Amino acid sequence: MYKRVEITEKASIILKQLKEKYGELIFHQSGGCCDGSAPMVFEKGDMYLDESDILLGQLDTINYYMNEDQFEYWKHTHLTVDVVEGRGSSFSLEIPLGVRFIIHSRLLTDEENTFFNQ
Amino acid sequence: MSYSKPIFKEKYGNFINGKFVDPINGEYFDNTSPIDNTLIAKYPRSKKEDVEKAVEAANNAKDAWGNTSVTERAAMLNEVAKIIEDNLEEFALVETCDNGKPIRETLNADIPLAADHWRYFAAVIRAEEGSATELDENTLSLNIKEPLGVIAQIIPWNFPLLMLSWKLPPALAAGNCVILKPAEQTPSSATLLMEKIANVFPPGVLNIIHGFGPEAGKPLASSKGVDKVAFTGETTTGQLIMQYASKNLNPVTMELGGKSPNIFFNSVMDQDDAFLDKAIEGAVLFAFNQGEVCTCPSRLLVQEDIYDAFMEKVIARTNAIIQDNPYDVNTMIGAQASNDQYEKILSYIKIGKEEGAKVLTGGNACKLEGDFANGYYIEPTILEGHNKMRIFQEEIFGPVLAVTKFKDEAEALEIANDTLYGLGAGVWTRDAHQLYQIPRAIKAGRVWVNCYHAYPAHAPFGGYKKSGFGRENHLMMMNHYRQNKNMLISYDKNKLGFF
Numbered sequence: 001m002y003k004r005v006e007i008t009e010k011a012s013i014i015l016k017q018l019k020e021k022y023g024e025l026i027f028h029q030s031g032g033c034c035d036g037s038a039p040m041v042f043e044k045g046d047m048y049l050d051e052s053d054i055l056l057g058q059l060d061t062i063n064y065y066m067n068e069d070q071f072e073y074w075k076h077t078h079l080t081v082d083v084v085e086g087r088g089s090s091f092s093l094e095i096p097l098g099v100r101f102i103i104h105s106r107l108l109t110d111e112e113n114t115f116f117n118q
Numbered sequence: 119m120s121y122s123k124p125i126f127k128e129k130y131g132n133f134i135n136g137k138f139v140d141p142i143n144g145e146y147f148d149n150t151s152p153i154d155n156t157l158i159a160k161y162p163r164s165k166k167e168d169v170e171k172a173v174e175a176a177n178n179a180k181d182a183w184g185n186t187s188v189t190e191r192a193a194m195l196n197e198v199a200k201i202i203e204d205n206l207e208e209f210a211l212v213e214t215c216d217n218g219k220p221i222r223e224t225l226n227a228d229i230p231l232a233a234d235h236w237r238y239f240a241a242v243i244r245a246e247e248g249s250a251t252e253l254d255e256n257t258l259s260l261n262i263k264e265p266l267g268v269i270a271q272i273i274p275w276n277f278p279l280l281m282l283s284w285k286l287p288p289a290l291a292a293g294n295c296v297i298l299k300p301a302e303q304t305p306s307s308a309t310l311l312m313e314k315i316a317n318v319f320p321p322g323v324l325n326i327i328h329g330f331g332p333e334a335g336k337p338l339a340s341s342k343g344v345d346k347v348a349f350t351g352e353t354t355t356g357q358l359i360m361q362y363a364s365k366n367l368n369p370v371t372m373e374l375g376g377k378s379p380n381i382f383f384n385s386v387m388d389q390d391d392a393f394l395d396k397a398i399e400g401a402v403l404f405a406f407n408q409g410e411v412c413t414c415p416s417r418l419l420v421q422e423d424i425y426d427a428f429m430e431k432v433i434a435r436t437n438a439i440i441q442d443n444p445y446d447v448n449t450m451i452g453a454q455a456s457n458d459q460y461e462k463i464l465s466y467i468k469i470g471k472e473e474g475a476k477v478l479t480g481g482n483a484c485k486l487e488g489d490f491a492n493g494y495y496i497e498p499t500i501l502e503g504h505n506k507m508r509i510f511q512e513e514i515f516g517p518v519l520a521v522t523k524f525k526d527e528a529e530a531l532e533i534a535n536d537t538l539y540g541l542g543a544g545v546w547t548r549d550a551h552q553l554y555q556i557p558r559a560i561k562a563g564r565v566w567v568n569c570y571h572a573y574p575a576h577a578p579f580g581g582y583k584k585s586g587f588g589r590e591n592h593l594m595m596m597n598h599y600r601q602n603k604n605m606l607i608s609y610d611k612n613k614l615g616f617f
Contacts, residue, residue, distance in 0.1 A: 028354050030352045030353055030354030030355065031353045031354075031375075031512060031513065031538060031584065032351070032353040032356070032374040032375030032513055032539070032584065032585070033274070033350075033351065033374065033375025033412040033513050033515060034275065034276060034301075034351050034352055034375065034410075034412075034515065035274075035351060035352055036352025036353060036354070036374075036375055036513055036515070037352075037462065037512045037513055037514065037515070038458075038462060040354050040355075042358075046358070047354075047357065047358055047361070048357075048361055069538050069584070070538065073506070073508060073511040073512070074508065077469065077508065084458050084461045085457050085458070086456045086457040086458025087302055087303050087458065088331070088458060089274065089275060089301035089302050089303060089330075089331055089335075089351070090351065090352065090354065090355045091331040091332045091335055091336050091355055091358055092331065092332065093332050095302075095330050095331055095332060096163070096330045096332065096333055098147075100458035102458060102461055102462050102465060103462075103465065104465050104468070105465065105468075105472075105508065106469070106472055107469075107472050107473065
């Protein structure tokens with residue numbers, strides 16, 4: 001089974017801590033400036049989602065969404081959520097821990113691309 | 119000439135009700151300099167309770183402040199401008215240390231511009247007037263501008279004092295009290311400003327809260343005690359803030375970034391003169407402020423018949439950028455603002471290469487030596503590709519230029535407008551028709567024509583599409599911070615006759 005989005009072990013540990021503290025979570029991929037172009041994690045229900053938000057997959061049972069407009073430009077790539085030291089200024093829940101989720105991308109393989117986009 | 123890291127106190131407080139106060143729970147966070155990854159100082163890790171104190175102080179101050187005369191308010195704004203100017207070097211040094219940008223930019227752009235925005239709004243409120251219309255011989259419609267009350271402002275880290283100076287003056291000039299949250303990466307210049315202007319405004323009029331987005335930003339944006347939220351940042355946080363504001367039916371203004379096209383038509387190379395020299399610099403402005411600008415001209419569109427000759431000059435000028443000690447006045451590009459930005463930019467360069475973009479110059483992290491070895495430096499990078507690539511569609515917020523060519527006006531416009539964003543754009547040409555028609559056809563709030571990256575007060579700035587809404591740096595912004603009171607007055611002594 002192919003996946004559009006996956007998570008590194010390091011990031012998974014942070015995500016587990018956040019789940020223990022906040023309960024159910026979601027990821028949303030942000031666009032735009034400053035702290036944008038980055039994955040953000042929120043308590044489930046905090047962000048209003050509708051059919052314009054594409055579900056890319058699940059990371060440790062947490063849904064990963066991206067707005068459909070942005071998805072148009074991203075759909076040929078595979079994403080890996082990682083975590084680095086740093087300080088974003090968004091409302092993403094990992095920020096007080098002194099770390100920031102980031103995305104590593106690669107092109108989908110031919111097989112993956114056929115599976116997802118054709 | 120070179121400066122060195124300024125001296126800071128061990129820790130700083132929030133500025134609430136005219137005084138510096140410790141965070142209620144006593145927690146602080148370490149703020150570091152991206153230049154060398156050393157500690158600057160500790161700043162309050164504020165929580166909801168601190169935000170509530172600031173909101174309470176602002177609400178207590180708003181009635182009296184809203185009734186001060188424009189003469190008094192203008193004088194106070196002018197005083198702030200003077201204090202910034204009188205301490206230009208100190209502010210510039212703190213800003214460079216906190217953000218990583220080179221000292222020559224803070225000395226010549228950030229800080230002088232910041233002072234001017236205060237002065238502009240001081241002038242605006244002395245010159246503008248309400249309106250009165252005689253609807254018929256006995257009926258007068260009178261429009262009086264009233265402040266909204268209490269404003270929450272959340273600003274980013276790329277131009278800390280300048281973004282503060284875009285946000286505060288119109289809100290204060292309009293007669294509002296404000297709670298402003300600087301970005302946690304860059305709390306220093308806002309704090310220095312409060313130290314210098316602590317006694318300029320009455321207590322509670324201007325409050326600064328430090329802390330993290332989920333802990334301090336969210337309670338501020340969703341507070342029932344504020345009447346409007348102004349935000350500069352990215353799309354997801356923008357959507358969240360609009361959601362919170364919708365619960366209070368509060369207005370918002372949003373500036374959410376872009377992916378600005380910078381278009382060069384073939385006539386720029388008709389002559390080898392001062393204008394061509396200016397145009398080449400205009401293309402290289404992608405590296406200004408390390409590319410950490412919402413309007414970074416990060417998509418370069420060059421007409422195909424001049425592409426090779428033009429790019430040769432652009433690459434040569436890019437390679438001449440001096441990347442070194444940001445405290446040295448000769449340095450042209452400094453450090454990225456934080457480690458996560460640094461990692462994000464490198465990750466974008468990687469996907470750009472994977473998507474087939476060709477590296478024309480740069481493409482790597484830049485390792486400086488000595489004290490700066492732990493800082494976050496990236497080579498000015500030019501990647502050649504096409505507009506469907508992710509490096510052409512996403513805001514990298516680094517010194518990374520994505521370049522492509524176009525054959526005619528129609529194709530230039532098609533590429534320019536093929537983006538989710540619409541904040542800025544640049545058009546460069548010697549053709550008088552293109553000078554007008556191309557900017558009109560670009561879906562963006564600011565089109566620089568034969569220039570780029572100028573942000574004078576008095577020229578409205580704001581986005582189309584997913585870049586947000588609201589127009590800053592101009593009289594127009596005043597109405598985003600005000601109500602309109604319409605008094606409909608009858609001078610007719612006679613009754614209507616219905617009852």
